[in-house]
Every structure is written in C-alpha cells, then in structure tokens.
Amino acid sequence: METILFLAHTEADGGLAKATLEALEAARALGGVLIAGLVGASVEAAANSIAGCGASKILGVAGEAFGESRYSTDAAAAEAIAQAANATVIVAAHTSRWARALPGVAQRLGAAVDTHVAALSADLKATRWYYRQRIEGVIERAARPRVILLDSGCAPAYAGAPGAAAVELVNVEITPALQRTRVIGKQAPKAEQQTIRPDAAILFVAGAGWTKKQKDGQTHVADAGKLILDFIGSANSSLGSSKSLVDLSGEGQAVLPFLSHLNQVGQTGSTPRHPKGLATCCHGEEPHVVGWRFIKERRAVNLDANCGWARGKADVLYVADAFAVIAKVNELLKAKS
Amino acid sequence: MANSYQVVVCGGIVPDPLQTLEPVAGPAGPALKNEMMLPAVLDPWAGHALYEAAALARKFPGSKVYLVSLAPKAKLQQVMMTIAQRVPLELVALDGPGGGFTDSAETAAALAGAIQGIAGLDRSKLLLFGGWESASRGAGSTMQMVAERLGIVDQFQGVDELQIGEDGSLRILERVEGGQHQVSVCDAPPALLGWATGNLGEPANNAQVGMQNMRTIMPSLQKAKPTQLKSGIAFASVALPKLQRETRIVKDASVDEIAKEIADWAAAE
Numbered sequence A: 001m002e003t004i005l006f007l008a009h010t011e012a013d014g015g016l017a018k019a020t021l022e023a024l025e026a027a028r029a030l031g032g033v034l035i036a037g038l039v040g041a042s043v044e045a046a047a048n049s050i051a052g053c054g055a056s057k058i059l060g061v062a063g064e065a066f067g068e069s070r071y072s073t074d075a076a077a078a079e080a081i082a083q084a085a086n087a088t089v090i091v092a093a094h095t096s097r098w099a100r101a102l103p104g105v106a107q108r109l110g111a112a113v114d115t116h117v118a119a120l121s122a123d124l125k126a127t128r129w130y131y132r133q134r135i136e137g138v139i140e141r142a143a144r145p146r147v148i149l150l151d152s153g154c155a156p157a158y159a160g161a162p163g164a165a166a167v168e169l170v171n172v173e174i175t176p177a178l179q180r181t182r183v184i185g186k187q188a189p190k191a192e193q194q195t196i197r198p199d200a201a202i203l204f205v206a207g208a209g210w211t212k213k214q215k216d217g218q219t220h221v222a223d224a225g226k227l228i229l230d231f232i233g234s235a236n237s238s239l240g241s242s243k244s245l246v247d248l249s250g251e252g253q254a255v256l257p258f259l260s261h262l263n264q265v266g267q268t269g270s271t272p273r274h275p276k277g278l279a280t281c282c283h284g285e286e287p288h289v290v291g292w293r294f295i296k297e298r299r300a301v302n303l304d305a306n307c308g309w310a311r312g313k314a315d316v317l318y319v320a321d322a323f324a325v326i327a328k329v330n331e332l333l334k335a336k337s
Numbered sequence B: 001m002a003n004s005y006q007v008v009v010c011g012g013i014v015p016d017p018l019q020t021l022e023p024v025a026g027p028a029g030p031a032l033k034n035e036m037m038l039p040a041v042l043d044p045w046a047g048h049a050l051y052e053a054a055a056l057a058r059k060f061p062g063s064k065v066y067l068v069s070l071a072p073k074a075k076l077q078q079v080m081m082t083i084a085q086r087v088p089l090e091l092v093a094l095d096g097p098g099g100g101f102t103d104s105a106e107t108a109a110a111l112a113g114a115i116q117g118i119a120g121l122d123r124s125k126l127l128l129f130g131g132w133e134s135a136s137r138g139a140g141s142t143m144q145m146v147a148e149r150l151g152i153v154d155q156f157q158g159v160d161e162l163q164i165g166e167d168g169s170l171r172i173l174e175r176v177e178g179g180q181h182q183v184s185v186c187d188a189p190p191a192l193l194g195w196a197t198g199n200l201g202e203p204a205n206n207a208q209v210g211m212q213n214m215r216t217i218m219p220s221l222q223k224a225k226p227t228q229l230k231s232g233i234a235f236a237s238v239a240l241p242k243l244q245r246e247t248r249i250v251k252d253a254s255v256d257e258i259a260k261e262i263a264d265w266a267a268a269e
C-alpha cells in the first residue's frame, strides 16, 4: 500500500489556498495511508482546517522563515517533511511556490516528479499535456518516491469541517546558506488596475485588431482601451491578450498601457482556466488558441468570417465590428447590474 | 561596477509553433510524426533567457555567455544558424533526444554533467539561466534539478526581470499567482533564474557576431557528446485532444442582436 504525503504551504493569512484543498481531495481519493505535511510561518490554523481529512498524522515545519515563498527554505522544509513521512507518493498543488521548489526536492529525494498534472486516477495514472497543451499524455511510473503536482481546477476542493488537530513539528535548521535570498514583497505590474483575475467566470481576450486601422482609415486606440476596461469592469472578467497586442505595448507604441506580457495567452503565454472566454479582434491562430485549452465555452467577435475561430476553435463566431458590439454589450451589462 | 558574470543558459529546441503536431509511437516511446523534418526553433522561454544573458554580458564587460543544449545534432545546427547571428555565445552541445516525451530528470543529469565539464567555471560568477518551462515537455522541472546537481539553492522561476545592485546583489521579479510579481533580493551568484518573457525583444541579426560565433559553434557541434536518456515514464496513451468544435458562425446579424446574445451569455451563471 502506498504512503501518500499531501504537502501544502500556507498562504499569507495562515490558511490554505483553493488549489491546495483540491490537491488534498485528490490525495484523499488515492486511498493508502495519508499523511499531511504543512509548511508556513505558523501551521496550526491550516492544520485545524483540515483536521477531518483522514490523515494519520500531520507533520509541520513552522517559523517566520517558512512563511516566505523562497526556494532554499521551501526545499529544506519539504525535504525534511518528506523524509519524516517516508512517503512513496507526494501530492501537492502546482502553485508558483511548489512548482519552484518541489522538482529540486525530488532531485534530493531521488524521486520522480510529474508537474502540471491535470488528472490523477486511483492507480496513479497521471494525465498531463505536452507541447503547450497540444498533445495529451497519460503516464505511469514504477519509481518511488514519486512527486505529483496537480494543476488547479482539476479536482473538487476538500471541504471537511474544521477541528482541533495535533501537529508533529519537524525541525529544520536555518543556516546562513538558506538565507542568501530575502523576499521583499509582491508587486502588481505597471497597470493601475488589476486585470488578471484567475477566479473570474469569463476571460476577455483582446487581440491586435483593436489597434489596427478601422473602416474610417484611422486607429481608435483610446476608444479601444475604454471599451475593453469597461467590459472587464461590468462583466467582472479577467483580461487576456494575444501576443501581437502585448508585443506592440512593449514596443512603446501608442497602445494599451494596462496590458503586459502577464496578460498574454497562448504558446508563450498563459493557459488560464475559466468557464467562458470571449475573443475580440484576435485572429485565433494556433499559437494563441493553444492557450484556450481550459476555456470551456468559447465565443469570438471578428470582422473576418474566415479567421481561425471559424475553423472549429470557437463555439460561436460573430462576424461583426467589435467596437460597435462591445460598446453595446457594455451598455446592456451595465443595465443588468 | 567591476562585476562580471558567467551566464550558462540551458536551452533546447522545439518544433516551430506554427507546425501541426501529431504523436506517433516510436521505438523508444512516443514521438512526433516526422519529428526530424519539422522546422525547429530555440525553445521560446529559453530564448528569452539567452537574450537576457546577452544583455547582461554587454552591460558587464568580461562576462561570458554559454548556451548548453541537448538536441539532435543536425537539428541543433539548423537552429544555431539563426541564433548565432544574434548573440555572442559559446555553445556546449549534447547530441541526444530533445523531444517532449523524455524525463526531465534525465535531461537535467545530462545538462548538469555538461556544465560541470566547462573549463574555468567560477561559482562566484555563475548565473544559471533557462526557460521556466519548455514548449515541449512543459514541465518546468529541469532547471531546478540541474541547479541542485550544481549545489545552487538560490532559485527563481517565472523571472521577468533581473537588476544587479551596486553591491552586486540580484533583485529579481518572479511571476506568482494573480498576475503579480514577487520581488526578492539574492546576495550574490551563484543563482538559477528560470525566465518567463522578460522585457527584451529578439536581438537584431549581426553578421559580425555570426561570423565570430561560427568559428566556435561548428567545432562544438562536431564534438557534441552522444547522449542517451533512459526514461522511467510509461505512456498509457498519447493523443491529440478533440480539437474541433461545431462553430456556429453568426453573419449578417445586427449589432444589437449580437450584443444582446453576448451580454445574456456573459451574465448567465
């Protein structure tokens, strides 16, 4: 029987993120002996929140230094917990923090590691994507230990009642070598407004067409910016972009100042997960559309009836002028709210 | 600022993203149909790492950029024809499989071995660069394992910016959740930076750089070490997703009709 270690780091508020609770639910579904391992500035609150998860014990590494997202201390903590748990399988959420630390921990443990796992079966077959979401593979490994990082949105989140949990603390010595890096804090990109909202129900994608000459022979970039931000506000959506549009922004042209490469969706951008997506003034070329793999319902507005979206990439393509359509949509959405 | 750096960039090659990819069963597990025929490019995020490395080397005279690449030699040579025109570098080539269905641990072992073989490498100047994820395996795990093998525990992933302080410290922006960056400061090299897009465009072609590079690139390709990877991965299936949707094309509808449909859809639970 496998010994499953569910490994989690706490968030700034001491709790566990949704993605982390999803990984816990996936770990619970595997059967076997479950051990939980928590890393954070303090881990009691997180331990209590998962007191009913069925773990045979909860191990913890706690202290100020472990409240930060930092490779050196995260790897040391995860390694110590993995060793104390003597687990055959380690399941964790693919957060930026664990994605940075756990592959190196696998190296230390002599473990195999599978990242960006989108589904995990009870017999440990892992589904993951290759070539930027273009090919789907299902993989098995005989090697143990095996570290598995689960992408968010792929399993239901654990929702058991909180309780009082006992944490067995594991000591990790903080040597100077672990403290060569100091975490200063977080910063949002230059944009005044936070436009990337991973939990939004809808993703609005802006393409380079918004900055191109329109039927009057002129560009209307200021109008475009306003229409886009109005939509983001009234539909409470997240903002994505094609590469062409953010590249233009980067080249200092008179383009949309609230866009950065962080908004870029696609081959060399992100692959966000949202129930719905609306593409506007974006041609729907393959390197862009691979970033839409996890967008369930897809609609597009484009002047060109032969754009990429028409070829089986969207559910609905509206052949129309996005300036006119989005202005009207914004009006209607404002009236609804 | 008397600092200089040895920037070792790990970067593989991947099929040009505009190509159609189809998985097939190969002798050593899954492969791409006509893999050797597909035009290849430098893995995009590793490419950003290389351009950032070149910019850093320009800023700190006496610095040197190495590109360590594991790929089939013939394909790597094709890609180097373009890359060599852009960035002064020394190539360390490994001749082996560069596809996405290999195990990152094996790739990491090969890359770390090659880096350890670079003569005169000085840890106090060493910046290990790579892409934060490849466009092939997309695992984002290779570089951490390379760095571990080299004993580097100051590691950063999804890096968009590196600034060197007056005191030689490294101020780094990493992508984190929710479209934000984490800001960290690392005392000094050695450090690993897995780059995301960064802030630089592709450097322009420079024939002189190309000529200089070619003098060393061809010999490095010739002595590229044959490298085999044994994978612990068994593939239960490898398939293209069901791509095609039934696209309903709405033409000749009025703006009002279209807007109403979109607004209702967007607002629906």
Ligand SMILES: Cc1cc2nc3c(=O)[nH]c(=O)nc-3n(C[C@H](O)[C@H](O)[C@H](O)COP(=O)(O)OP(=O)(O)OC[C@H]3O[C@@H](n4cnc5c(N)ncnc54)[C@H](O)[C@@H]3O)c2cc1C
Pocket: A206, A207, A208, A209, A210, A212, A214, A241, A242, A243, A244, A245, A264, A265, A266, A267, A268, A269, A270, A280, A281, A282, A283, A284, A285, A286, A287, A288, A291, A301, A302, A303, A304, A307, A320, A321, A322, A323, B017, B018, B044
């Ligand atoms: C290595 C590599 C990596 C890449 N990675 C990515 C990636 O990650 N993400 C990405 O997006 N791309 C990526 N690309 C680029 C991709 O191939 C396309 O070039 C890009 O997506 C095109 O962007 P676009 O559709 O916004 O612009 P365009 O191709 O310029 O399309 C503009 C569209 O706007 C429409 N339009 C104009 N005015 C209006 C209007 N008033 N109303 C409605 N429609 C209008 C036009 O009909 C046209 O379809 C990559 C390419 C390469 C080679």
